[in-house]
Amino acid sequence: MKWSNAFIPTLKETPSDAEVVSHKLMLRAGLIRKLISGVYSYLPLGLKVIEKVKYIIRREMNSLGAQEVLLPALQPAKLWKDSGRYEEIGKVMINFIDRRNKQMILGPTHEEVITDLVKKDIKSYRQLPVVLYQIQTKFRDEPRPRFGVLRSCEFIMKDAYSFDKNTIGLNQNYSKMYDAYCAIFDRCGLKFVIVEADPGIMGGDMSCEFMVLADSGEDSILHCSKCGYGISQIAEAKSKHNCPKCKEGKFSLRQAIEIGHIFKLGIKYSKPLAATFLNEKGGITPVVMGCYGIGVNRIVAAAIEQNHDKDGIIWPLSISPYQAIILLVDVSQGPSREYANLLYDRLDGVRIDVLLDDRDERAGVKFKDADLIGIPLQLIISEKNLKSGQVEIKLRKTGEIIRVKKEDVIKKVKELLI
């Protein structure tokens, strides 16, 4: 993409309604814009990051044998009355009457719908286990949306559901998901901790939360700096001083952002919604469920919370909107522009996703914007460099500048992108 005809509106100053760093930078770097409180539009750069995160999630889900589906956001309220959660969830659920006078809701989560789906087609233990997932927009009328996309009323979630014939099967799927979640967050470049949590209204026997330590986090957790063991603050008293697991590390209260949560649901939904199958002995048994969620928008915000400096975002390579940005610091129509275009085409030819800053702006503006939007590699092209047959490659993360000969640029870029 060439910046001169792209929609990447960066801001020099932070809009006054942003408080936390990820929100400020997402606005300034032109990733998002607010429509109303708790509802955001994703601009091209923001959407690209979302898509990168989705790609990583899909790869990991598919490789553990989960299959992708897409469930409706529009749902009948009756389904929720049947499961017993209608009253429980209350005002958070967006509720309305359709033209046939039928009470409808916009899905805040999908246990009910998926259970209903599966029960109609799964009749025998021979059809189990099944693991399904989707990446979809959830709607929650939050009492207090805040911190940009960290708590919003409309957000993208990956939710997966496992269906097993017994607890042994559930435990296996839960454990596979646990591993996949670690892989996903690792690949997204996040440092995270896993805490035992309170399943809350979701129900079930146990749950684990995947948390990114960040001052702006809304959740408090107790975390052992030595062995990494953690528990969510709600689940246990905060009186403990030493880690209950390794007995050595200090147990300290930390703020964190919840980016994933996995639950062993058991028969909490399958029983009331009558999702049953015939077991080996011909008995009618409810399916044993697990459910596994990831906040896709939150991964983006959390990645920024963990990877930024005073100049802007520092994207982990795996989720960066572009892999490299070419900075044409001379504005003239001369050889440097020709070379920048040539390099752009060549990188494009070897499938490197590159942004060419060919705007009629001064060098300073381009440097500032490049730092702000945080693309890992900055390829700096100028008359000065070209005279000595060179291109500068600046690493956003360290600020290190590598000078390479023109003919070696592609090779070096490939090398740096590994």
Added chain:
RNA sequence: CGGGGCGUGGCGCAGCUUGGCUAGCGCGCUUGAAUGGGGUUCAAGAGGUCGCUGGUUCAAAUCCAGUCGCCCCGACCA
């Protein structure tokens, strides 16, 4: 929902306490010129019913009431 704060061109703000001529500043935007490696300079422009409604007054961005919106703390967070 309780407490607090804020709404003035696209963005950031001043003016409001103590009402008074054509409502200001910085950035951005348009045009021209110069400049050209870390948010360039000069000149000329465009752009605002001061969130909205009502009230007080000769006169309201400014005072009063209501209302809408936004942010923060708390409650809540499946």
